[in-house]
Amino acid sequence: MYRHLHRRLAQHVRDFLRQNYGVDLPSIVIEQPPKVEMGEYALPLAFELAKRLRQPPRKIAEEIVAGIGPIEGFAKLELAGAGYINARVNRAALAASLAAREEPPREVRPGKILVEHSSINPNKAAHIGHLRNAILGDTFVRLLEYAGSQVDVQNYIDNTGVQVADVVVGFLHLDKKSRAEIEQLTRQPRVDYYCWDLYARVSEWYGESNENLKRRAEVLHAIEEGNNQTAAIADMISVAVLRRHLETMDRADIEYDFLPRESEILQLHFWDAAFEKLKTGGVLFHQTEGKNKGCWVMRRAGANSTAETAELAEEDQKVIVRSNGTVGYVGKDIAYHLWKFGLLGRDFGYRKFYRYPNGHPCWISTTDGEPDHPHFGEVSEIYNVIDARQAEAQNAVIEALRGLGYNQQADHYTHFSYEMVALTPRCAAELGYQLSEEDKTRTYIEVSGRKGFGVKADDLIDSLIASARKEVDARHEQLSDRERASVANQIAVGALRYFMLKYTKPSVIAFDFKDALSFEGETGPYVQYAVVRATNIFRKAGLDPETFGKDGACPVSIEDFGKFLNDDSGTEIWELWLAASKTSYIVEQSIATTEPAYAAKHAFQLAQWFNNFYHRHHILTEPDDARKKFLLATVAVVRRELIRVLACMGISVPPVM
RNA sequence: GCGCCCUUAGCUCAGUUGGAUAGAGCGUCUGGCUACGAACCAGAAGGUCGGGAGUUCGAAUCUCUCAGGGCGCGCCA
Structure with a gap:
């Protein structure tokens, strides 16, 4: 509703300025006054107009206020400060439509959106950095879906790269396991943990001799080649670890629709198709001399040289195809992204790979797949959740699309960039890491x-559940073991997801168990607790919060809304209603800025206002019946909106806490 | 050397396209459970927004510069 009124006000002001002053402002800045007593919206536009119209801002603001006339949903506009125009909404009308759950229609962008996230190398257990990626990506998916978009979720699997090769080397050459033994190990419940340790041991083993390092090249080559014993073992391992990753992420309510793998990009010759396009499109060109002799290179993104591509300086060249004819990572990524936009002219084979407990199937790429499958790819917009270190590679892909003339696609290609999760020195020490003197002074240490x-x-996740379980056990002796486990699980997921979302993307998270395991203050459980309290009020009152006030059956008249919200004592409660009206506005902002942290901040703030309200007003003992209904309507609306925002963050609310 | 990011309270962070008196959480101190559950609330203390210059009616926010820190820049992925 807040978003709806915001738009209406902006449109109205824009029309008025065009008609009366002949000025066309590209964007009407609308913000909130410092205090809600001054109104719900503030327009500083008179300051901007002062120069153009050669008149003092106060005078312009005065004229606009006097001349603009009534706007539906607003009580009045007024002049404030040095020339602000503050708008007051009709509180009773807004509250009544919120209580009745009247949703203004929203315009849905046509076309499908593809979000790629997680993309964990399938060679070892997922770590907290991967959780940040997946939680950011999954939350963004939910935000897009809330806004009415159709979204496909993909998790790209690099199953033919050096990282997988390394654990294969570990199994075959370091531990000298047979295929049967490896197969046995992949059936272990936490094979990903086994690989985690093995991967570290292999890395150390490489340092011992150059002979060892040669094994890596051999294995990598065999995997890329395909159709051999080594590749089969690599596939066995990567599939087993991938399955573990899906299970891990499912614990945090993260699901995928499709898992495109690099092995199919190679075997279905996606690159060949892309290579032809890039050559004929003049994006790639062959180097005949210098450092990159024999390679196919493209212009490095951001290269400021204006030289013709054929005579680019070496530092402005990005090698795409090596002199031995093999294609690098960026080349494969270009091919993959041409496929995403439906520009490649080839497609994957598809087969069902995983079925979530809720029945949702997850598909995987294959060379010859099942005949009946959903249609993936050919989307109009993509978001790649990839950490900030890969910005240059992402830009290279975008530049390649541009070079091929696909500007519209390039414009709808967003690198959803975020910073890494590191560890505080204290946390690193707890894990047994030997800190140097220099490390101790750092704010964080990279994993x-x-x-x-x-x-x-x-x-x-195990620690979070154990910690939540302890709290639940202490408070709810009467609940069954199963019920307590379920509640603890919801709290753990709420704490985890909120923790990963409260930081804005460019901020490095310095991870510490103490902060992450906290359930108090600015945390997910704080917000969940506010909803539990709201639910309890209705339970004790013998009412259903879901249906209270819905479908025109509002037990509060518009006159009563006015009576309770308009006087001075009503302002404090009005602030809560206003915050509750902002869900769609916040979701829109989060999407436009690709910043889920705004949603998290909003959820916390709304919960904070609610807890304050909860303390000040005792609802069930309220003697005035009309006022009691009004307070109940307030609780119902805030509860509903908290649940919706939490749902966008993938956080559910337990029945008790 | 080039490019990107960061520097706001003791600590960890918000501050949305430049706007009215810079905000949270944690920590510290004080107070509040016979109320709809205290995983909560109230109050106090705590700031040269890294330094300097500029643009502007107005700068934590934009530009330049200096300092400090991080990341990237491979015929790796």
Whole structure:
């Protein structure tokens, strides 16, 4: 509703300015006054107009206020401060439509959106950095779906790269396991943990001799080649670890629709098709001399040289095809992204790979798949949730699309960039890491998969559940073991997801168990608790919060809304209603700025206002019946909106806490 | 060397397209459970928004510069 009124006000002001002043402002800035007593919206536009119209801002603002006339949903506009125009909404009308759950229609962008996230190398257990990626991506998917978009979720699997090759080397050459033994190990419940340690041991083993390092090249080559014993073993391992990743992420309510794999990009020759396009499109060109002799290179993204591509300086060249004819990572990524936009002219084979407990199927790429499958790819917009370190590679793909003339697609290609999760020095020390004097002064220490140094995702989730379980056990003796487990699980997921979402993307998270395991203050459980309290009020009152006030059956008249919201004592409660009206506005902002943290901040703030309200007003003992109904309507609306925002973050609410 | 990001309270972070008196959480201190559950609430203390210059009616926000920190820049992925 807030978003709806915001738009109406902006449109009205824009029309008025065009008609009366002949000015066309591209964007009407609308913000909120510092205090709600001053109104719900503030327009500083008179300051901007002062120069153009050569008149003092106060005078312009005065004229606009006097001349603009009534706007539906608004009580009045007024002049404030040095020239602000503040708008007051009709509180009673807004509250009544919120209580009745009247949703203004929203315009849905046509076309499908593809979100790629997680993309974890299938060679070891997922860690907390992967959780940040997956939670950001999954939350963004939910935000898009809330806004009415159709979204496909993909998780790209690099099953033919060096990281998988490394664990294969570990199994075959370091531990000298047979195929049967490896197969046995992949059936272990936590094979990903086994690989985590093995990967660290292999990395160390490489350092012991160059002979060892040669094994890596051999294995990698065999995997890329395909159709051999080594490739089969690599596939067995990567599929087993991938399955573990899906299970881990499912614990945090994260699901995927499709898992495109690099092995199919190679075997279905996606690159050949892309290579032809890039050559004829003049994006790639062959180097005949210099450092990159024999390679196919493209212009490096951001290269400021204006030289013709054929005579680019070496530092502005990005090698796509090596002199030995093999294609690098960026080349494969270009082919993959041409496929995403339906520009490649080839498709994957598809087969069902995984079935979530809720019945949702997850598909995987294959060379010859099942005849009946959903249609993936050919989308109009993509978001790639990939950490900030890969910005240059992402830009290279975008530049390649542009070079081929696909500007519209390039414009709808968003690198959803975020910073890494590191560890506080204290946390690193707890994990047994030897800190140098320099390390101790740092605010954070980077994790290293190669060294086996980091916090595994499942370990963190286990700790969160154990910690939540302790609290639940202490409070709810009467509940069954199963019920307590379920509640603890919801709290753990709420704490985890909120923790990963409260930081804005460019902020490095310095991870510490103490912060992550906290259930108090600015946390997911704080918000969940507010909903539980709201639910309890209705339960004790013998009413259903879901249907209270819905479908025109509002027990509060519009006059009563006016009576309770308009006087001075009503302002404090009005602030809560206003915050509750903002869900769609916040979702829109989060999507436009690709920043889920706004949704998290909003959920917390709304819960905070609610808890304050909860303390000030005792609802069930309220003697005035009309006022009691009004307070109940307030609780019902805030509860509903909290649940909706939490749902966008993938956080559910337990029945009790 | 080039490019991107960061620097706001003791600590961890918000501050949405430049706007009215810079905000949270944690921590510290004080107070509040015979109320709809205290995983909560109230109050106090705590700030040269890294330094400097500029643009503007107005700068934590934009530009330049200096300092400090991080990340990237491979015929790796």
